[in-house]
Each structure stands twice: as C-alpha cells, then as structure tokens.
Amino acid sequence: MIIQSLAFYLFAGITVAAAVMVISARNPVHSVLFLILAFFNSAGLFVLLGAEFLAMILVVVYVGAVAVLFMFVVMMLDIGVAELREGFLQYLPLGGIVGLILLLELGFVVAGFVISPEVSERFSAPAPADIPNTEAIGQLLYTKYVYFFQAAGMILLVAMIGAIVLTHRSREGVKKQRIGQQVDRRPEETLEIKKVQTGSGI
Amino acid sequence: MPETAFPNLIPALPEIFLAVAAMLLLMIGVFSREELAARTAGYGSVIVLIVAIVFVGLVAEGRVLTFGGAFVTDPFAVFVKVMTLIAAAAAILMSRSYLEDHKINRFEFPVLVLLAALGMLMMVSANDLIALYLGLELQSLALYVIASFQRDSTRSAEAGLKYFVLGAVASGLLLYGMTLVYGFSGTTNFDVLEKLFADSNAGAPVGVIVGVVFIIAGLAFKISAVPFHMWTPDVYEGAPTPVTALLAVAPKIAAMGLFIRVMTGPFGDLSGQWQQIIIFISIASMVLGAFAAINQKNIKRLMAYSSIGHMGYALIGLAVAGQTGSPAVQSDGLHGMLVYLAIYMVMNLGTFACILLMKKDGRMMEDINDLAGLSKTNPALAAVLTIFMFSMAGIPPLAGFLGKLYVFQSAIQAELFGLAIIGVLASVVGAFYYLRIVKVMYFDQPEDGLDGPISFEMKSILGVMGVVILLFIFLPGPLLSGAEAASAALLPG
Numbered sequence: 007m008i009i010q011s012l013a014f015y016l017f018a019g020i021t022v023a024a025a026v027m028v029i030s031a032r033n034p035v036h037s038v039l040f041l042i043l044a045f046f047n048s049a050g051l052f053v054l055l056g057a058e059f060l061a062m063i064l065v066v067v068y069v070g071a072v073a074v075l076f077m078f079v080v081m082m083l084d085i086g087v088a089e090l091r092e093g094f095l096q097y098l099p100l101g102g103i104v105g106l107i108l109l110l111e112l113g114f115v116v117a118g119f120v121i122s123p124e125v126s127e128r129f130s131a132p133a134p135a136d137i138p139n140t141e142a143i144g145q146l147l148y149t150k151y152v153y154f155f156q157a158a159g160m161i162l163l164v165a166m167i168g169a170i171v172l173t174h175r176s177r178e179g180v181k182k183q184r185i186g187q188q189v190d191r192r193p194e195e196t197l198e199i200k201k202v203q204t205g206s207g208i
Numbered sequence: 209m210p211e212t213a214f215p216n217l218i219p220a221l222p223e224i225f226l227a228v229a230a231m232l233l234l235m236i237g238v239f240s241r242e243e244l245a246a247r248t249a250g251y252g253s254v255i256v257l258i259v260a261i262v263f264v265g266l267v268a269e270g271r272v273l274t275f276g277g278a279f280v281t282d283p284f285a286v287f288v289k290v291m292t293l294i295a296a297a298a299a300i301l302m303s304r305s306y307l308e309d310h311k312i313n314r315f316e317f318p319v320l321v322l323l324a325a326l327g328m329l330m331m332v333s334a335n336d337l338i339a340l341y342l343g344l345e346l347q348s349l350a351l352y353v354i355a356s357f358q359r360d361s362t363r364s365a366e367a368g369l370k371y372f373v374l375g376a377v378a379s380g381l382l383l384y385g386m387t388l389v390y391g392f393s394g395t396t397n398f399d400v401l402e403k404l405f406a407d408s409n410a411g412a413p414v415g416v417i418v419g420v421v422f423i424i425a426g427l428a429f430k431i432s433a434v435p436f437h438m439w440t441p442d443v444y445e446g447a448p449t450p451v452t453a454l455l456a457v458a459p460k461i462a463a464m465g466l467f468i469r470v471m472t473g474p475f476g477d478l479s480g481q482w483q484q485i486i487i488f489i490s491i492a493s494m495v496l497g498a499f500a501a502i503n504q505k506n507i508k509r510l511m512a513y514s515s516i517g518h519m520g521y522a523l524i525g526l527a528v529a530g531q532t533g534s535p536a537v538q539s540d541g542l543h544g545m546l547v548y549l550a551i552y553m554v555m556n557l558g559t560f561a562c563i564l565l566m567k568k569d570g571r572m573m574e575d576i577n578d579l580a581g582l583s584k585t586n587p588a589l590a591a592v593l594t595i596f597m598f599s600m601a602g603i604p605p606l607a608g609f610l611g612k613l614y615v616f617q618s619a620i621q622a623e624l625f626g627l628a629i630i631g632v633l634a635s636v637v638g639a640f641y642y643l644r645i646v647k648v649m650y651f652d653q654p655e656d657g658l659d660g661p662i663s664f665e666m667k668s669i670l671g672v673m674g675v676v677i678l679l680f681i682f683l684p685g686p687l688l689s690g691a692e693a694a695s696a697a698l699l700p701g
Contacts, residue, residue: 152215153275157330157342160227161349164323167234168353171316172368 010054017050034080042073059140216274219281222263222289223329229256230322237315245315250304253318257297257325264289264329271697273335277397280335287546287694288332288465291553295458296325298557301665302564303450309570310448312358320357321454324350328462332469337386337396340466344382344430347459348375355447355455367446374439378429385422392416401474417481423470424485430463433523434492437516441504444512449572452508453560456515457553464522464549468542472529472698483530490527491630493520498637506574507563510641514600515556517638522548524615524627531622535699540621542695543688544614550687551611551680555599558673561666562593567659576645581654589662590649592674597646599677601639607680 024044031037045068052061137145147155217224233252237245264286271282300318307313327347334340352375356368390396392415393404405412429436444452471482497517504510525545529538566573582590599608612635619628662670680687 150276151278151338153220153278154338154342157339157346160323160326161342161346163231164320164346164349164353167316167320167323168349171314171320171353172356172359 014051014054017047017054020044021047021051035077038073038076038080041076042069045069045073057139059138059143215276216272219267219272219274220279220333221267222260223326223333225263226256226260226322226326226329229253229259230319230326233315233322234319237319242314246307246313246317249315249318250300250313253322254297254300256322257293257300260325260329261290261293264293273399275339277399278336278339279333280398281333283690283697284465284469284694285333287690288461288549289329291550292328292332292458292462292465293325295461295553295557296321296328296454298561298669299450299454299458301669302453302557302561303448304665305663306448306450306564306572309567309572310358312448317354317357320350320354324354324454325458328458331462332465334466334469335398335473337389337398340470341379341383341386344463344466345379347462348379348430351451351455351459354451355443357451358448363446364448367443370439370446371443374429378426378436381422381429382426385419385424385426388415388419388422392419398469398474402476405475405477412478412481417478420475420478420482421485424482424489427463427467427470428489431460431467431519432512432516433489433519434496434516435489437493437496440516441509441512444515445506445508445574449508449560449564449574452511453557453564456511456560457556460515460519461549461553464519464545468526468529468545468698471526472538472542479530479532483527486523486527486530487624487627490520490523490627493517493523494631494634495520498634501638501641504641505576507566507576507579507645508574510576510645511556511559511563514638514642517634518548518552518600520634521612521615521631522552524619524624524631527624527627528615528618528622529699531624534622537618537622539695539699540618541615542698543691544611544618546691546694547614547687548611550691551599551607551677554673554676555596555608558592558670558677559596559600561669561673562589562596565589565658565662565666568656570659573658576648577652578655578658579645579649580652582649582658584654585657586660589658589670592670593649594646595674595677597642601642602635603639605681607677610681610684 021044024040024047027040028037028044031040045064049061049064049069052058052064229252233249233256236252237249240248267281271280273280300321303317304313307317324347327343327345327350330343331340331347332343334343352368352372355371356365358364386396389401392413393401395401395404405416425436429439432440444455447455471479471486475482493516497513497515497520501510501513501517504513522545525541525543525548528541528544531537531541563574566578568578579593582593595606599606602609602612604610612631616628616631619625619631
C-alpha cells in the first residue's frame with residue numbers, strides 16, 4: 007500500500023511539474039519534451055488505477071503520434087514563441103498574486119471535501135474482476151456506450167472536414183500525372199525525326 | 209459476455225437522419241463539379257433540415273430514453289429542437305448570396321451547418337454528462353470552422369481563432385466540473401444524479417457544488433452571458449454575416465435548452481446553490497447588454513451586445529425555475545423563457561436578414577450610418593427593420609414585448625422583484641440604441657441607396673419573420689401551448 011501511494015505521489019508530482027514546465031519553458035522544443043514527460047507519468051497513474059489498456063493507449067497515441075507531430079510543427083514552423091512570451095515576466099507578479107488567492111480559496115473549499123463512502127458502489131460501470139480491462143472496455147464501448155462512440159466519430163469527421171476546408175487550396179497550373187495520357191502517347195505525336203548534317207547542328 | 213439489447217433507435221431518428229444526410233451530401237459534394245456541388249448541398253441541406261423537423265415531430269411521444277439512458281426525447285426536447293432546426297435552415301437560406309458574392313460558396317458550408325445542427329440536437333437530447341459534452345463539442349467544432357470560413361479575410365480567421373481558443377477554455381471548465389460531479393457521485397447519468405440529490409438529506413457534497421459552478425461557467429460561455437461574454441462582439445463582427453446570423457440564434461437556443469435541462473434535471477434539488485449564480489449572471493448580462501451597446505457603430509457588434517442582453521432576460525426564467533416552493537411558478541418561469549427564446553429567434557433571424565441586405569455597390573456595409581435614409585431609398589426594408597427593432601426594444605403590441613412580459617411576470621410571481629425591476633430598467637436603456645437605428649433610417653439624410661433587388665429567399669424570410677412578430681399578439685396559441693407542454697415535461701408534478 008505504501009509503495010502504491012509513494013508511486014502515486016511520484017507520478018502525480020512529476021506530471022504537475024512537467025505540465026508547469028510545458029508552459030514556462032523558453033524553448034518550444036523543451037516544452038514538447040516536457041509534454042511527453044507529462045504524458046508518460048499520466049500513463050503511470052493509469053497503471054496504478056489498474057487501467058493498463060488506457061495507459062498503453064496514452065503512450066502509443068499521445069507520446070507516439072501527437073507529441074511527435076507537435077515536435078514537427080514546432081520545428082517546421084518558425085514560431086517566435088519567445089517573443090510571444092516577452093510580456094510573461096512583466097505580468098508575473100500581479101498574475102501570480104491573483105492565482106495564489108484563487109488557489110488559497112480553492113484550497114479552503116477542497117479542505118472541506120469529503121468523498122462520500124458510497125461512491126464506489128454507485129459506479130455506473132465498475133471494473134469487472136474476472137476479465138482483463140481491455141476486454142471490459144471493448145464490451146462496454148460497443149454496447150452500452152455505442153452512442154458516445156458514434157458521437158465521438160462524428161466529432162472527428164468534423165475535425166477532418168474543418169482541417170481540409172481551412173487549409174486546402176486547389177492551385178492553378180499544377181502538373182499532375184495522368185497515366186492514361188502517358189500510355190496513350192504515340193511516337194508520331196511526340197517525336198520528330200530530323201536529319202542532322204554533320205558538323206552543322208540544328 | 210453480458211447480453212445487451214440492441215438500442216432503440218426510433219427516438220434518435222432525427223439525429224441519425226441528419227448524420228447520414230450530412231455524410232451523403234459530403235460525398236455528393238466531393239464527387240461532383242464545384243458549382244453544382246455547392247448548389248446541391250445548399251438546397252439539399254435545407255430540405256434535410258425540414259425533413260428533420262418532421263422527424264422530430266413524428267417521434268414526439270412522451271418521454272423516451274434510449275442508448276442506456278444517455279439520450280432522451282420529451283416534449284421539451286422537441287420544442288427546442290424545432291426552434292434550432294428552423295434557425296439553422298433560415299441561416300443556410302440567407303447565406304447563399306453572401307457566399308456567392310464573396311466567392312466562398314463551397315459545399316462544405318451547408319454540410320458543416322448540418323453537422324453543427326446535429327450537435328445541437330444531441331445537446332438538447334443529452335441525458336448524460338458525456339452526451340452533453342460530445343454534443344456541445346460537435347456543435348462548437350463545426351461552428352469554429354464556419355466562423356473562419358472566409359479564410360482569406362484576416363478578420364474572419366481571427367474570429368474563428370478567438371472563438372476556438374476561448375471555446376476550448378470553456379470546454380476545459382465544463383469538463384473539470386463534470387469530472388468533479390462524477391468523482392463525488394459516481395455517475396454521469398442525469399436521472400441517477402437527480403435521484404441521488406433528491407435522496408440525500410444532507411445536501412450535495414461540496415465537490416459537487418464546485419463542479420456545478422464550473423458547469424454553469426462552461427455553459428454560460430456558450431450562451432455568451434456576462435462574465436463569459438468577451439468573445440461575442442469580436443467573433444460576431446469578424447465572422448461572415450450569415451455565420452453570425454447562425455451563431456446568434458441556433459447554438460444559443462440549443463445551449464439554453466441544455467442549460468435548462470441540466471439545471472432543472474440532475475441539479476434541480478440543488479437550486480438553492482445555483483439560483484443566486486443564475487440571478488447574478490442574468491442581471492450582469494442585462495445591464496452590460498444595455499449599456500455596452502450604446503456606443504457601438506458597427507451593427508454586428510451592436511447585435512452581439514443585444515444578444516448578450518437578451519440572454520440575460522431569458523435567464524430570468526431559469527432563475528425563477530430555481531425558486532423552490534411552488535411548482536406552478538417554476539413552470540411559469542420556464543414557459544416564459546421558452547416563449548422568449550422563440551421570439552428572440554424570430555427577431556434575430558429577421559434582423560440579420562436585413563443586415564445581409566446592407567450592400568452598396570456589391571460590398572457589405574456594417575456601419576449603422578450606412579442605413580441613413582433607408583426609409584426613402586427602400587421603404588419596405590426600412591419598415592420591416594423598424595418592426596424588428598421595435599420588437600427587440602419591447603414595444604407593445606409586438607412579439608418582443610410579450611416575450612419580456614412573460615419572463616418579468618414570472619419573476620414577480622416568484623417574488624424576485626430585484627430581477628424584474630432591473631430587467632425593466634435595462635430594457636428601457638436598451639430601447640435607446642434600437643430606436644437610434646430607427647431614427648437613422650427615418651430622419652437622417654439619405655446617402656446612395658442599398659443594392660437591389662432582394663432575392664426571393666430573403667424576401668420570404670423577411671416576410672415570414674415580420675408577419676410573425678406583428679401578428680403574434682393575435683395568435684399566440686400554438687407557441688404558448690407548445691412551450692407549456694415543454695416546460696411541463698421538465699418539472700415533476
């Protein structure tokens with residue numbers, strides 16, 4: 007038990023610290039690297055919860071794909087993030103005070119939190135003990151939660167349409183390969199045979 | 209493997225139809241020539257929306273749950289859905305000439321509006337926090353894209369980006385609130401939540417209340433109520449005008465419907481906790497809407513502030529619904545609110561149709577002074593716009609007056625006198641800038657007139673909306689009874 011809570015505080019602490027570094031690192035590449043660190047540690051939290059499948063998905067999708075994509079974007083677009091952040095230090099004292107007050111206030115509220123003991127009995131989908139949780143997710147996702155699954159699909163469709171609508175431009179004068187035309191070409195249409203006299207050129 | 213029954217798809221028929229039709233139109237658009245595609249998608253989507261209204265009407269039979277209790281249809285959902293779909297269809301009809309003039313007449317536009325409408329229907333029918341979030345996100349994502357649809361204009365791109373970034377923040381707040389509610393109650397289903405809070409005598413845990421506050425903040429952003437309104441004027445000004453017409457009406461009505469359902473349903477028993485927040489938001493929106501609009505020169509910005517104010521008036525109804533004690537009064541509050549929203553829809557669609565007609569030499573005009581002397585150059589248009597402005601200001605006997613009357617009346621019945629008094633004062637201040645538009649049209653020297661002739665679509669929209677506003681007082685029956693049934697469906701007893 008004690009190892010579990012130690013691991014929890016380790017993962018949670020690193021996640022929060024890495025998240026802070028994501029927004030405060032000067033170099034955008036460092037930000038992305040800290041983001042990856044945050045993802046890894048969140049995956050660790052999932053493992054602690056007994057959700058191995060989610061942990062693996064988080065690593066595969068977010069670290070594997072999204073973070074690398076971010077990295078590409080950051081490196082390819084020369085965004086002057088440093089300039090954007092110039093005002094950051096200037097506003098830090100005031101912003102920090104406001105944030106601190108909010109944090110204290112939230113802290114007072116949170117101190118009064120009591121998680122009711124019956125919560126775990128009311129879980130709408132408690133984790134089954136006898137099957138691995140990958141299987142459990144599959145069984146729920148396509149049956150009980152099929153509506154959410156489909157709705158999420160529609161959202162992704164909109165995201166795709168949106169990305170195409172906002173960035174795709176059909177440019178004039180682009181040469182495209184037309185295989186049919188290439189195959190149809192005949193020697194008479196394209197070749198011209200000329201007799202060249204020796205020593206005179208064309 | 210547990211046996212699961214195939215979900216009952218009938219209640220979700222309008223949504224399924226919309227989704228399939230949107231994808232079909234998308235395919236048609238992709239595989240046909242550009243101009244043909246745009247026209248097919250444009251008219252096709254209007255037909256699809258009308259058919260969807262018919263479906264909504266057909267499946268209306270009491271309260272039906274499906275998809276494991278995550279999706280609900282009831283008379284309330286039907287009422288709000290019909291309003292939303294009408295608003296979306298009108299916005300598409302209005303958009304055609306604008307899109308053609310600005311050479312952005314692409315088939316994706318109506319398809320995205322359809323998908324946004326789908327998201328709105330899903331929001332209205334949500335009976336689960338996850339369903340709520342997914343519907344909201346589908347709607348917002350489609351709207352972010354069409355807000356920056358005129359992508360060669362920096363203003364449009366800026367509007368889309370601003371809307372997107374602030375919308376993402378609001379979604380974050382909403383999600384944070386939802387996780388708190390889930391963490392402290394163990395469920396996301398509205399019915400279970402409602403039962404839980406009704407049973408527990410000690411009241412909800414603090415965590416749930418913090419969660420509810422965050423959810424209110426997220427939803428208040430979507431209806432652009434003060435203090436979450438900052439994005440509204442900029443986005444309304446920058447977005448292409450037909451998009452603004454859509455933004456000002458359809459998503460607001462859907463989000464209001466969602467707001468009502470969330471507050472009176474799962475959190476109905478916590479009304480002591482949230483009523484004061486709603487009262488504050490309502491007063492702040494009314495006052496800001498009234499005062500900030502006075503100095504506006506751009507008519508789209510003016511409409512943005514006006515819509516903030518109108519949301520404040522509508523929220524009075526929700527505050528009344530939070531007044532525990534008499535169910536009859538609560539029901540009156542919701543009833544007034546729904547009637548107000550319906551009238552708001554009609555007035556706003558009409559006004560935006562007029563704004564879309566403000567063209568000089570093929571260029572869109574947005575300054576209020578461009579309307580100078582409209583009564584001489586185009587008396588019919590000036591008369592119609594005057595009707596809408598009078599109605600917005602709440603001058604009897606127009607529909608806008610009756611809408612305000614119902615919400616104020618319900619506030620007085622619920623003994624929320626402060627709300628009612630501030631509401632009346634704010635609407636007096638608001639009348640100033642609505643009447644200023646009328647003054648500019650009738651008493652200022654005319655410059656060169658607006659471009660004619662007005663297309664058939666615009667004429668019919670203006671005609672229908674104008675007639676509804678004028679004659680509502682003689683024939684309020686259908687709307688009132690619809691709203692009555694809708695509000696009765698939400699409140700027990």
